[in-house]
Amino acid sequence: MNRVQLVIVLSLILILGLGIGINPGMAQCPPPVPEWEGPDFRVGISVGSVEGTEFTPKNAFELSESLMIIMSLETTEPEIITSAGFIDRDFHLMLSFYDSNCNLITAENLVELTDPPPPLLSNDQQTELVERLPDSSDPPKPPLTIGPFNAHTYYNITEPGQYKVLANVFMRTYSDSDVDINGQVPISLATASGTIVSNTEVIDLYIEWGTGRPVALKMQYTGDDCEATNTSQESSYWSCNDFGNLPSPNSTDIIYITAASKSRLKNKNTDIWLQNYELDLSGSNDTFWIDARVLDEARLAGNTYIWIYDDEGTLLLQTVIFHTSGSEPLNYGDQYGSLKLVGFVSAE
Numbered sequence: 001m002n003r004v005q006l007v008i009v010l011s012l013i014l015i016l017g018l019g020i021g022i023n024p025g026m027a028q029c030p031p032p033v034p035e036w037e038g039p040d041f042r043v044g045i046s047v048g049s050v051e052g053t054e055f056t057p058k059n060a061f062e063l064s065e066s067l068m069i070i071m072s073l074e075t076t077e078p079e080i081i082t083s084a085g086f087i088d089r090d091f092h093l094m095l096s097f098y099d100s101n102c103n104l105i106t107a108e109n110l111v112e113l114t115d116p117p118p119p120l121l122s123n124d125q126q127t128e129l130v131e132r133l134p135d136s137s138d139p140p141k142p143p144l145t146i147g148p149f150n151a152h153t154y155y156n157i158t159e160p161g162q163y164k165v166l167a168n169v170f171m172r173t174y175s176d177s178d179v180d181i182n183g184q185v186p187i188s189l190a191t192a193s194g195t196i197v198s199n200t201e202v203i204d205l206y207i208e209w210g211t212g213r214p215v216a217l218k219m220q221y222t223g224d225d226c227e228a229t230n231t232s233q234e235s236s237y238w239s240c241n242d243f244g245n246l247p248s249p250n251s252t253d254i255i256y257i258t259a260a261s262k263s264r265l266k267n268k269n270t271d272i273w274l275q276n277y278e279l280d281l282s283g284s285n286d287t288f289w290i291d292a293r294v295l296d297e298a299r300l301a302g303n304t305y306i307w308i309y310d311d312e313g314t315l316l317l318q319t320v321i322f323h324t325s326g327s328e329p330l331n332y333g334d335q336y337g338s339l340k341l342v343g344f345v346s347a348e
Contacts, residue, residue, distance in 0.1 A: 029102035030164060030200065038173045038192025039080050041133075044072040045095070045167050047201045050148050060204040060332055063160055067151040067203070069095070071167055074143035075133065081174045084129035084183075091146045091169065097155055098164045100286075105163075107154045125186045128172075130179055160205050160343070167198035206332050206342050213299045213326030216291035218343025219306075221255070221279060222335070223248045226318070231334040237323040240337040244310065244317040252282040256313040259290045261301030263321075271295055276313055287342065299347035300324040306339065 048057040050068045061067055071091050097105040157163065172190045179185045222228065226240035247253035257279055261271040273290050292300045302325040308318045320336045322328075334341045 030096065030098050030166060031102075033168065033195050033197050036171075036192070036194055036196045038171065038194070039075065039077045041073070041075045041077070041080060041171065041196055043167050043169050043196050043198040044074075044143075045165065045198045045201055046070045046072075047165065047203055048148075055148055059202060060206065063158075063205050067157070067205075068148040069151050069165075070148045071146040071198070072143040073146070073169075077133075079176075080133040081130050081176060081179065081185075082133060083172050084131045086131060086171065087133065087144070091167070092149045093154060094167050094169055095151065095155065095165055096168055097151075097157060099159070100161050100163075105155055105157060108156055125188065127184045127186050129183050130174055130185055157205065163203045163205065164200050165203060166200045169196045169198075170194070171196055204333065204342070212346055212348045214324055214330060214344055215293060215297075215299050215347040216289055216343075216345040217300070217304070217324070217330070217341060218287055218289050220340040220342045221249050221281070221286045221288075222338050222340055224335070224338045226337045228338070229336050231322070231336060232329040232331045233323055233334070234328065237328045238336055239319075239321045241319045242317070242337070243319070244315055246308070246317050246338050247281060247311075249281055249286045254281065254311040255279050255317070256309040256311075257288060258307045258309075260305050261303070263305050271297060271301060273300075276309075289343070291345075292347075306336075308338065 046055070046057050047059060047067065047069055048055050049061075049066065050056075055068065055070060069092075073087075073091070093107040095107065099105065151157065151165075172187065172193045174185045174189060175191050178189045223246050225242045225246065229238070229240050231238055247255065255278075257274055257277045258265070258272070259274040259277075261273075262269065264270060265272060265275075271292070273292060273294055274288070277288060279286070279288055290300065290304060290306075292298065302323065303321055304324045306320040307316060308320075309316055318337050320339055322334075322336050324330065330341060330344060332341060332344070
């Protein structure tokens with residue numbers, strides 16, 4: 001191989017992500033799936049809670065709370081010819097959950113999965129029995145609904161954090177003219193074969209939420225500036241100031257965080273819960289705790305002051321102040337600049 005060829009090959013490796021240690025399939029999460037090119041057939045999912053018979057969509061759950069999911073199957077086609085037993089499959093086991101590292105979590109109870117009948121052999125060809133799906137538009141018929149069911153029953157989701165969930169439903173379709181009198185058709189004559197992917201829902205799971213005054217708070221670094229602030233507290237109880245460009249939480253950068261009870265760190269009455277805490281943003285390490293118990297204190301102070309510095313620990317990037325006495329709300333998902341509240345331990 002001459003020098004020009006070598007340069008071209010190395011360039012392709014860099015462009016396509018084929019180098020050692022690079023997984024091009026994980027560049028997007030969830031990994032992309034070839035688009036369904038068959039007849040109109042749609043799969044949808046909704047995530048929420050159930051009280052009585054009422055389903056309420058939501059995307060934030062305590063870890064011990066039921067994670068209820070509804071799936072819907074619908075088509076505007078007058079008829080779809082597909083594999084026999086399709087409509088009776090265990091669709092609730094066809095979800096894919098991805099954690100913040102894009103690790104895939106699939107159903108544990110696969111023994112319950114109702115697979116389509118195995119292919120038959122006829123004239124040295126693989127064939128299968130088929131069924132006909134009716135139109136599920138409205139009118140004449142609403143979509144087929146599966147659930148609501150509790151995803152915790154079938155999926156091992158035990159850690160707090162952010163997850164993405166979607167459904168993947170495999171389907172083969174056929175032309176009516178290829179179906180024989182026995183209701184069979186060679187698999188090779190399928191007009192479409194592939195996976196139909198639903199919408200993606202993003203879910204936040206957090207530890208059990210406390211009430212009153214906190215002794216500890218878990219914060220998630222987002223990399224946002226102060227304009228991203230979205231809090232339940234009145235504007236007079238918090239503040240945020242930007243001084244530099246914050247790195248992305250998906251970068252390989254390091255930031256340093258200090259958290260205290262007062263603005264003057266050298267004041268002898270200031271409780272310093274974190275001092276120059278190193279948060280390595282490579283990987284999934286984007287959360288940290290502000291915990292009064294490190295100083296044997298029973299609760300956080302009335303206000304919490306936070307400073308965020310660059311990877312040298314010298315350039316101030318952002319300051320945040322918010323109220324932590326318990327008189328102002330501290331709700332899951334409240335965001336102050338680059339910091340989102342994702343955990344609460346009550347002092348009570």
